[in-house]
Amino acid sequence: MVTPVIEEQTSRTTEEELAKQARRKELISRWFWRIMGYVVFLGLWEFASGRVLEENLLPGPIRVFQTLGDLWADGTVLPAFGATLTRLFIGFGLSFLVGTIVGVISQNRWWDGFFKDATIISLTAPGLIWVLITAVIFGNRIYGPLIAIILTTFGLVTINVYEGVRSLPKDLIDMGKAFHVPNAGIQRNVVLPHLAPFLFTGLRFGFSIAWKVTVLTEIFASSSGIGFQMRIAQTLFKQDEVLTWILLFFFFALFLEKVVLQAFERRYFRWRQAVEAA
Amino acid sequence: MADIKVEHLHKEFGLGDDKVVALEDVNLEISGHVFVSIVGPSGCGKSTLLNIMSQIETPTSGIVSITQDNREALRGYVFQAARLLPWRTVMDNLLFVQDDPGDAATQERCQRYLDMVQLGDKTEKFPGELSGGMQQRVGIARAFSVEPDVLFMDEPFSHLDAITARTLRAELHEMWKATGKTIVFVTHDVGEAVELSNRIVVFSKGGTLEDDITIDLPFPRDPADEKVAVNKAAVLKKFEELDLVAT
Numbered sequence: 375m376v377t378p379v380i381e382e383q384t385s386r387t388t389e390e391e392l393a394k395q396a397r398r399k400e401l402i403s404r405w406f407w408r409i410m411g412y413v414v415f416l417g418l419w420e421f422a423s424g425r426v427l428e429e430n431l432l433p434g435p436i437r438v439f440q441t442l443g444d445l446w447a448d449g450t451v452l453p454a455f456g457a458t459l460t461r462l463f464i465g466f467g468l469s470f471l472v473g474t475i476v477g478v479i480s481q482n483r484w485w486d487g488f489f490k491d492a493t494i495i496s497l498t499a500p501g502l503i504w505v506l507i508t509a510v511i512f513g514n515r516i517y518g519p520l521i522a523i524i525l526t527t528f529g530l531v532t533i534n535v536y537e538g539v540r541s542l543p544k545d546l547i548d549m550g551k552a553f554h555v556p557n558a559g560i561q562r563n564v565v566l567p568h569l570a571p572f573l574f575t576g577l578r579f580g581f582s583i584a585w586k587v588t589v590l591t592e593i594f595a596s597s598s599g600i601g602f603q604m605r606i607a608q609t610l611f612k613q614d615e616v617l618t619w620i621l622l623f624f625f626f627a628l629f630l631e632k633v634v635l636q637a638f639e640r641r642y643f644r645w646r647q648a649v650e651a652a
Numbered sequence: 653m654a655d656i657k658v659e660h661l662h663k664e665f666g667l668g669d670d671k672v673v674a675l676e677d678v679n680l681e682i683s684g685h686v687f688v689s690i691v692g693p694s695g696c697g698k699s700t701l702l703n704i705m706s707q708i709e710t711p712t713s714g715i716v717s718i719t720q721d722n723r724e725a726l727r728g729y730v731f732q733a734a735r736l737l738p739w740r741t742v743m744d745n746l747l748f749v750q751d752d753p754g755d756a757a758t759q760e761r762c763q764r765y766l767d768m769v770q771l772g773d774k775t776e777k778f779p780g781e782l783s784g785g786m787q788q789r790v791g792i793a794r795a796f797s798v799e800p801d802v803l804f805m806d807e808p809f810s811h812l813d814a815i816t817a818r819t820l821r822a823e824l825h826e827m828w829k830a831t832g833k834t835i836v837f838v839t840h841d842v843g844e845a846v847e848l849s850n851r852i853v854v855f856s857k858g859g860t861l862e863d864d865i866t867i868d869l870p871f872p873r874d875p876a877d878e879k880v881a882v883n884k885a886a887v888l889k890k891f892e893e894l895d896l897v898a899t
């Protein structure tokens with residue numbers, strides 16, 4: 375009776391090992407294609423620069439990375455990011471607050487009617503409209519970007535919060551009541567975890583729009599930030615600097631998406647991954 | 653072991669044309685180490701009665717008191733669907749309903765009840781990783797783990813396949829015997845009621861209490877046993893007399 379047990383165990387370990395190898399292979403090939411994407415794109419860009427288009431109009435990646443080094447060295451990069459991020463965090467922070475409040479009170483049908491069309495306009499109107507209007511009204515003052523960010527993103531937060539609150543799991547809340555769980559415990563263990571994915575969706579998409587709107591407002595009406603630097607470089611016809619700022623913009627957006635938000639997701643939605651894997 | 657008193661209980665939902673009477677002047681007393689089944693056709697107010705007794709809903713009028721030695725009795729509830737928090741592990745689902753989840757003795761007790769339903773090795777799993785039968789077992793362990801004076805169960809096995817249901821029924825009966833609780837068990841399955849309970853309370857559509865039957869047979873009861881079959885037939889006959897058979 376001993377032999378079959380051992381056999382079963384060995385076959386299981388080899389199975390596990392095979393699965394592990396397959397996963398590793400999959401990972402390697404995914405990274406390979408991802409890096410190939412970069413290599414091909416940068417190669418084409420470098421090739422086109424000076425051949426397809428004049429180098430002044432399209433500086434190649436090597437030039438742009440050199441310019442990035444120069445800008446970093448003379449200390450323009452960090453203050454510009456600081457200014458942009460400050461506007462972004464204050465603006466989107468306020469927007470998140472406004473959107474959450476509107477989403478919660480819209481459960482009442484009078485308030486729902488009151489805010490309904492405003493929410494839809496916020497969702498559909500291009501950010502550029504608010505950027506232009508607030509630039510005329512407020513000029514370089516901070517209110518312009520803040521209001522533009524709030525108007526373009528609160529609707530996204532609102533619809534997500536609205537859906538979250540509307541779909542609150544009554545059966546689980548009742549379960550808590552039946553077991554004498556105090557209200558605070560129900561809020562913390564049932565209501566908040568239920569709302570978390572809705573809040574997260576609002577956060578993620580709202581933030582990506584807020585980020586674009588912030589840079590836009592800086593292009594039109596500001597004397598600091600990434601958008602402002604792009605405008606200066608553009609008026610001075612420093613195309614390499616324009617591209618450098620655009621590149622920085624991409625890097626940062628990728629960093630937020632791949633590192634910050636995904637880490638957050640892994641931490642708070644572990645249960646979903648476990649369930650999906652099962 | 654709790655004392656349950658229900659007096660002139662009346663419950664309506666909705667207003668005007670939408671008004672539904674779920675319970676109509678219900679009077680009921682339950683006390684001691686008994687297993688009481690509430691049977692009746694679907695829509696006759698069984699769940700509503702349990703929900704009012706467990707304070708999920710409030711009565712329109714009438715009095716419900718559930719006490720244990722002159723204090724409010726501690727309640728447990730097993731629902732038709734397991735009603736587990738999908739974002740908490742099995743163990744954390746049990747701890748959620750405890751007074752003192754940080755207490756080592758509490759955690760040990762939760763572990764013991766999970767062992768009892770044969771899920772002692774699944775404590776760190778999330779509910780979505782378990783089968784329907786296992787989830788229902790977690791729901792049962794959760795209800796026992798608060799060591800309630802009275803345990804309400806609302807068709808807890810109706811979503812399960814016949815074999816799992818039979819196993820869980822046997823386990824439940826063992827736990828009822830071992831822990832000496834008052835159990836109020838809702839079902840629309842007369843066979844299940846006869847197999848499990850000392851007493852069967854029959855409701856009819858419109859939420860009126862029609863009959864109160866004592867089943868005086870020793871446990872465990874085999875559904876194939878002749879006496880059990882005779883009792884089941886008798887209850888079913890009452891159903892026919894009351895015109896409740898339509899399902």
Ligand SMILES: Nc1ncnc2c1ncn2[C@@H]1O[C@H](COP(=O)(O)OP(=O)(O)O)[C@@H](O)[C@H]1O
Nearest residue numbers: 665666672674693694695696697698699700701
């Ligand atoms: N929350 C509710 N709102 C409106 N009507 C309800 C509600 N809950 C139950 N009812 C109605 O009350 C009656 C009894 O329901 P229920 O207690 O669920 O019956 P049972 O559990 O016996 O099938 C049914 O007619 C049902 O439609």
Ligand SMILES: [Mg+2]
Nearest residue numbers: 698699700806
């Ligand atoms: Mg029911």
